Amino acid sequence: MTGAQLPALVRLRWRMVRAERVRVGLLVLAACIPGLLCAAVIAGQLAPRSRSFDVTVLGPTAFLGFAVLSLVAPLAAGGGNELFPPEQLVAYPIRPATHFLESLLVAPLNLAWMSQFVLLFGMTSFVTGARPGLGLALVTTLIYVAMVTVAGQMVAWALIGARQSLLGRRAVWALLAAIVVTTLIVLQVHLGYRVLDNAPTRPAVSAVLAGGAHRYAAWAAGTVALVVILVGCLWCGPRICAWALRRPGDRTRFRESRVERRRPMPPSPLATLVRVDRANVWRAAPLRRGLLVLAVLPGVVAATAALRWDSLVLLPALVAAGAGLLYGVNMFCLDAGGATWLATLPHPPRLAVTAKTIVLGETIGGSCFVAAIAGSVRAAGPITVADIVAMACCLASCTAVVLATCLRLSIRTPHRADLRGHRDTPAPPAAMAVYSVRLATVTTLIGLLFALSAHEQSLYACLVLASGLVSLSGLSIAQSFRRWDDPSVRARVVAAVSNG
Amino acid sequence: MVAHAPATTPAHVETIGLRVAFGPVVAVHSLDLTVQPASAVALVGRNGAGKSTTLRVLAGILPATSGQVMVAGVDVTRDPASAKAHVGYCPDVGGLIPRATPWEHLALAAKLRGLGPDWKERASELLDLFDLVGAADRITAGFSHGMGRRLSVVLAVLHAPSVLLLDEPFDGVDPLGVDATLRVISEARDNGSAVVVSTHLLELAAAACDEVVVLRAGQIVAAGPSAELRGAAGELRYRTLLS
Numbered sequence: 187m188t189g190a191q192l193p194a195l196v197r198l199r200w201r202m203v204r205a206e207r208v209r210v211g212l213l214v215l216a217a218c219i220p221g222l223l224c225a226a227v228i229a230g231q232l233a234p235r236s237r238s239f240d241v242t243v244l245g246p247t248a249f250l251g252f253a254v255l256s257l258v259a260p261l262a263a264g265g266g267n268e269l270f271p272p273e274q275l276v277a278y279p280i281r282p283a284t285h286f287l288e289s290l291l292v293a294p295l296n297l298a299w300m301s302q303f304v305l306l307f308g309m310t311s312f313v314t315g316a317r318p319g320l321g322l323a324l325v326t327t328l329i330y331v332a333m334v335t336v337a338g339q340m341v342a343w344a345l346i347g348a349r350q351s352l353l354g355r356r357a358v359w360a361l362l363a364a365i366v367v368t369t370l371i372v373l374q375v376h377l378g379y380r381v382l383d384n385a386p387t388r389p390a391v392s393a394v395l396a397g398g399a400h401r402y403a404a405w406a407a408g409t410v411a412l413v414v415i416l417v418g419c420l421w422c423g424p425r426i427c428a429w430a431l432r433r434p435g436d437r438t439r440f441r442e443s444r445v446e447r448r449r450p451m452p453p454s455p456l457a458t459l460v461r462v463d464r465a466n467v468w469r470a471a472p473l474r475r476g477l478l479v480l481a482v483l484p485g486v487v488a489a490t491a492a493l494r495w496d497s498l499v500l501l502p503a504l505v506a507a508g509a510g511l512l513y514g515v516n517m518f519c520l521d522a523g524g525a526t527w528l529a530t531l532p533h534p535p536r537l538a539v540t541a542k543t544i545v546l547g548e549t550i551g552g553s554c555f556v557a558a559i560a561g562s563v564r565a566a567g568p569i570t571v572a573d574i575v576a577m578a579c580c581l582a583s584c585t586a587v588v589l590a591t592c593l594r595l596s597i598r599t600p601h602r603a604d605l606r607g608h609r610d611t612p613a614p615p616a617a618m619a620v621y622s623v624r625l626a627t628v629t630t631l632i633g634l635l636f637a638l639s640a641h642e643q644s645l646y647a648c649l650v651l652a653s654g655l656v657s658l659s660g661l662s663i664a665q666s667f668r669r670w671d672d673p674s675v676r677a678r679v680v681a682a683v684s685n686g
Numbered sequence: 687m688v689a690h691a692p693a694t695t696p697a698h699v700e701t702i703g704l705r706v707a708f709g710p711v712v713a714v715h716s717l718d719l720t721v722q723p724a725s726a727v728a729l730v731g732r733n734g735a736g737k738s739t740t741l742r743v744l745a746g747i748l749p750a751t752s753g754q755v756m757v758a759g760v761d762v763t764r765d766p767a768s769a770k771a772h773v774g775y776c777p778d779v780g781g782l783i784p785r786a787t788p789w790e791h792l793a794l795a796a797k798l799r800g801l802g803p804d805w806k807e808r809a810s811e812l813l814d815l816f817d818l819v820g821a822a823d824r825i826t827a828g829f830s831h832g833m834g835r836r837l838s839v840v841l842a843v844l845h846a847p848s849v850l851l852l853d854e855p856f857d858g859v860d861p862l863g864v865d866a867t868l869r870v871i872s873e874a875r876d877n878g879s880a881v882v883v884s885t886h887l888l889e890l891a892a893a894a895c896d897e898v899v900v901l902r903a904g905q906i907v908a909a910g911p912s913a914e915l916r917g918a919a920g921e922l923r924y925r926t927l928l929s
Contacts, residue, residue: 523780
C-alpha cells in the first residue's frame with residue numbers, strides 16, 4: 187500500500203502547484219541539481235593539486251559534518267518535513283512507512299543538505315584526482331549520503347518518539363548534556379583535531395579513496411558495508427517512525443491545555459499586538475525548537491572550530507536566512523483562523539503589519555546576535571575594531587534584508603499553516619526550497635562582502651555597504667506597507683491564512 | 687428586504703446592489719438587504735448561497751466588487767475602520783488566534799476598540815455565561831470546536847456592538863451554549879442593535895430572529911417573518927425555496 191500512497195501524495199502535491207511559472211521554476215531548480223553535481227566534480231578535477239593531502243585529511247571531518255546535518259535537520263523538523271500537514275491527511279489511512287519515505291523524499295529540499303552534498307561530491311573528485319576510479323569513489327560517496335540521510339531520519343524519529351514521555355525527555359536531555367560536556371572536555375584538553383581525525387566516518391572515506399586507487403577489494407568491502415547499513419536503516423526507519431507516531435504525546439497536550447499567566451495590559455495597541463505575536467512565536471513548538479537550533483547550534487559549531495574573526499562575520503548571514511524561514515516567509519500564518527477576527531477589529535491596517543514586522547525583526551536579529559556571541563567565545567586571533575564593526579554591520583544588514591524579503595513574500599504568496607505540530611512548516615515543501623535558496627543566496631553574498639571588508643580591515647566599506655543595504659530594505663518594507671494598505675490585498679492574505 | 691423598526695429609524699445595516707465576485711465566480715449578486723435597529727434577521731440558504739460572503743463584506747473584511755454597503759450609517763467601503771467600531775463579528779470557521787488565550791483575545795479586542803476599564807467585568811460575565819471561565823487562560827489551540835464557537839460569540843458581543851453579525855454561531859455548540867447565544871442575541875436586539883445570523887438550523891434561526899431571508903445563488907429568493915418557517919410546513923416551504 188505504501189508503494190501506492192507515496193506516488194499519489196506526490197502527484198497531488200504537484201497538482202496543487204497551480205501557477206505555470208512556479209512549476210517551470212521548480213523543474214528548472216530540480217534540473218540544476220545534476221548540473222551542480224557535475225560542476226562540483228569538474229571543479230574537483232581542475233583544482234590545483236597542491237593541497238590534495240590537506241583536503242584528504244579533512245575528509246572524515248567533512249563526512250562527519252554531513253552526518254550531523256542529516257541528523258539535526260530532521261530532528262529540528264520533528265522527525266522530518268512532510269508533503270502535507272498532518273491535519274490535512276487525517277481522513278486517509280496513511281501508513282507510517284509513507285510518512286518516513288515522504289520525509290526522505292523532501293530531505294533534499296534543504297539548502298544546507300544540498301550544498302554539503304555538492305561539497306562532498308567536489309571533495310571526492312578532488313581527493314581522487316583524474317583517475318579511472320573516480321566513478322567508484324563517487325558511487326561510494328553517493329551511498330554514504332543516502333545512508334546517513336536515512337539513518338538521520340531514523341534516529342530523529344527515535345528521539346522524537348522517546349521525547350513523548352517525561353522519562354524519555356529526561357533521557358534525551360541527559361544525552362545532549364553528555365555530548366556537550368564531552369565536547370567541552372575534548373576542546374579543553376586540545377584533543378579536538380585528534381578526535382576529528384579519528385572520526386567514525388574514516389572507513390567511509392577510506393572506501394572512497396580505495397575506489398580512486400583501484401583497490402577494489404577494500405572499496406567493495408567499505409561500500410558493501412555502507413549498503414548493508416543503508417538497507418538496515420531503510421528496514422528499521424519505518425518501524426521506528428510507526429512507534430514514534432503511536433506514542434501518546436503528552437507534551438503537546440500539556441502545552442495546549444496549560445494555564446498561561448495573566449499580565450498587565452500593555453500601554454498601547456501596538457504593544458498589545460506585539461505581545462500577542464511574540465506569544466504566538468514562543469508558544470509554537472516548531473518555532474521554539476527551530477529558534478533554539480538556529481541560535482545555538484551554528485554558534486557552538488563556530489566556537490568548536492575556533493573560527494577566525496573575519497570568517498565569523500559570515501555567521502549572522504547564515505543564521506538570518508534560517509530565522510526568516512522559520513515563519514517569516516509567511517508571517518501572517520501566525521494568526522491562522524484568527525486573522526479573520528483580527529481584520530474586524532477597528533485599527534489602522536498598518537498597526538498589525540508593523541507589530542508582525544517588529545516581532546520578526548526581533549526573531550531574526552536576536553538569533554543572529556546569540557549565534558554571533560556564542561561563536562565569538564572561542565574565536566581565533568586578535569580582535570580589531572574593523573572585525574566588530576563588520577560583524578555588527580553584517581548582522582544589521584542581513585536582518586534588514588531578510589525582514590524586507592519575508593514581508594514581501596508574506597504579502598505576495600500567503601499560505602495556510604497552523605504551525606501546531608512539530609513537523610509543520612510555514613509553506614509547502616517546494617515553496618520552502620525556493621525561499622531557502624533565495625534567502626540563503628542573498629545573505630551568503632552579503633556575508634562574503636562583509637567578511638572581505640573585515641579581512642581588508644576596511645571600516646569605511648562596512649559602513650557604506652550596511653547603510654546601502656539597510657536603506658534599500660527600508661524602502662522595500664515601506665513599499666510592502668503600501669501594498670498592505672490595499673483592502674483587496676489584505677482580504678486575499680486573510681482568506682489564504684485563515685481558510686487555506 | 688426586511689423592515690422591523692418604525693420607518694423613521696435609520697437602518698443599521700443596508701446593502702444596495704451588493705455584488706461580490708471572485709474572478710468568474712459571483713458569490714453575491716445584486717443583494718439589497720436592510721436590517722433595522724432592534725431587530726434580528728436570519729440569513730438561510732444552501733452552501734455557497736452567499737451568506738458568509740455577505741457577512742464578511744458587512745464586517746469590513748472583504749471589499750465589495752460593486753454596490754453600496756452601510757453599517758450603522760457608515761459606508762464600509764469608504765471608512766472601514768469606523769464601520770468596524772460598530773460591528774461585532776463571529777466568523778463561520780476559526781476566528782481565533784491559535785496560541786493566544788481567551789483572556790488575551792479579550793484584552794486585545796478591548797485595547798483595539800478603546801474600551802474603558804470596565805471591559806474586564808463585562809468579559810468575565812460573558813465568559814461565565816458561556817461557561818468558559820475555567821478555560822479563560824488556556825491557549826485556544828487546545829479548544830474543542832464548540833468551545834471555539836462560544837468564544838467567538840463572546841468576542842463578537844464584548845463591546846455591545848450596534849451591529850452584531852454571527853456566522854454559524856450554533857455549529858457544534860452544546861445546548862447550554864445555544865441558550866447562551868440565544869440570550870446574547872435577544873439582549874442585543876433589546877438594546878437596539880441590529881443582528882444578522884447566518885445558519886443552516888432553521889428552528890434556531892426562527893427562535894433567534896424575527897425575520898428570515900432566504901438566499902439562493904447570491905440573491906434573495908424570499909423574506910418574511912420567521913414564524914412562517916416554523917414546524918413541518920415551514921420546513922417544507924424552505925426546502926421548496928432551496929430547490
